[in-house]
Amino acid sequence: MPTLPLIDRRVFLRGAGLAFVAGLTPHATFALERADAVYASGLMQPDGRFAIGLVSESGELIEEIALPGRIHGLCHSKANGLSVAFARRPGTFAVVFDTTRRAEPQIIAAPEGRHYFGHGAFSPDGQLFYASENDFDANAGVIGIYDCLSGFGRIGEVPAYGIGTHDITVTSEGILVVANGGIETHPDFGRTKLNLGHMEPSLALVDAKSGSLIQKHGLPAELRQLSTRHLDIAEDGKIWFACQYEGARTDRPPLVGHFSKGEALTFVSLPEATTDRLGNYVGAIAVNRSQGLVGIASPKNGLWAVLDGRDGRLVSETVLVDAAGIAPSPDSFAVSSYRGAFLDRTHRVAWDQHILRL
Numbered sequence: 001m002p003t004l005p006l007i008d009r010r011v012f013l014r015g016a017g018l019a020f021v022a023g024l025t026p027h028a029t030f031a032l033e034r035a036d037a038v039y040a041s042g043l044m045q046p047d048g049r050f051a052i053g054l055v056s057e058s059g060e061l062i063e064e065i066a067l068p069g070r071i072h073g074l075c076h077s078k079a080n081g082l083s084v085a086f087a088r089r090p091g092t093f094a095v096v097f098d099t100t101r102r103a104e105p106q107i108i109a110a111p112e113g114r115h116y117f118g119h120g121a122f123s124p125d126g127q128l129f130y131a132s133e134n135d136f137d138a139n140a141g142v143i144g145i146y147d148c149l150s151g152f153g154r155i156g157e158v159p160a161y162g163i164g165t166h167d168i169t170v171t172s173e174g175i176l177v178v179a180n181g182g183i184e185t186h187p188d189f190g191r192t193k194l195n196l197g198h199m200e201p202s203l204a205l206v207d208a209k210s211g212s213l214i215q216k217h218g219l220p221a222e223l224r225q226l227s228t229r230h231l232d233i234a235e236d237g238k239i240w241f242a243c244q245y246e247g248a249r250t251d252r253p254p255l256v257g258h259f260s261k262g263e264a265l266t267f268v269s270l271p272e273a274t275t276d277r278l279g280n281y282v283g284a285i286a287v288n289r290s291q292g293l294v295g296i297a298s299p300k301n302g303l304w305a306v307l308d309g310r311d312g313r314l315v316s317e318t319v320l321v322d323a324a325g326i327a328p329s330p331d332s333f334a335v336s337s338y339r340g341a342f343l344d345r346t347h348r349v350a351w352d353q354h355i356l357r358l
Helices: 009-022 272-278
Strands: 039-044 050-055 061-067 071-076 083-087 093-097 106-109 114-122 128-135 140-147 153-159 165-170 175-180 202-207 213-218 226-233 239-245 256-259 284-288 293-298 303-308 314-319 323-328 333-337 350-357
Touching: 039 071, 039 083, 050 071, 061 093, 071 350, 083 114, 093 114, 114 140, 128 165, 140 165, 140 175, 153 202, 175 226, 226 284, 239 284, 272 293, 272 303, 272 314, 284 350, 293 323, 293 333, 303 323, 303 333, 333 350
Parallel strands: 071 114, 114 165, 165 226, 284 323, 323 350
Antiparallel strands: 039 050, 039 350, 050 061, 071 083, 083 093, 093 106, 114 128, 128 140, 140 153, 165 175, 175 202, 202 213, 226 239, 239 256, 284 293, 293 303, 303 314, 323 333
16 A cells, blocks of 8 residues: 655645545444444555445445545544544544444544554543654654543643554553554654664553553563564453564564563464464454454465464464454454455455454
């Protein structure tokens, strides 16, 4: 999929923004009488238009929400029924949408001096929303805090305690879990990675209320080029994380691991052949809580795999060219690809890197 230029928030809201939002009425946007949408993912049409696709449990593309640019991650709150999709890094917009049609989609714009890193999470009660952001002049990751009860106004921020902050999630206790990828970027240089020789990847637990650091895990020197990128939390509170490696192609570092509050990091040892097929890149990770499984996907060599959530043992692996997003399904996982595959169907669209189960 093509790389988009950074969208300036003032230009966006002054120009395309008003017309864009005006056309997104609940009735026109969510025609869901035919089936219940259980998944959402970014997509690109053959003509280059971008949208959020709402997909049924059988893989049917039910409806699309038009977008001004490419998105990356999505998150959902069961407490308030809302979902948010973020522009791809370094993006400056996010879209709040509601599949129950109670409200029109809404645009959130990053503040001056910040851009979104493509991910966010809701507080357990659905009253607050957290966004991973880049304070690019200070080269520091921050977590922006937004008030869901007052139109998603930004009411503050807390430090992410790292750089290249990417995915974030929230525990049932309201603790922020932060994957700091350790890669320095600046919007003046697009998506160029500026510090591959001295990366600082880490995983942090942050008190959402006070902003204080609860726990931080840096990686050992031999894994400093292992960027910690994506997260999910298991039923027992275990935090699973997935990585992409920025070092030599011939290296074979571990790509998946887990930890819990107060515990050290544990990396999963996958079979050598599986690690080879992952190509030093896990682009998405998801936990199926009801089944006790962990799913990972990699587009590098086209593979998705299922791990046992107790010990990380490989349960199965499936070849899928350009495997992209992964999310829990009733029995296992729903997986998409950049070439249009979603569950057992193929669509004339390019799905993006993440799937959200609503």
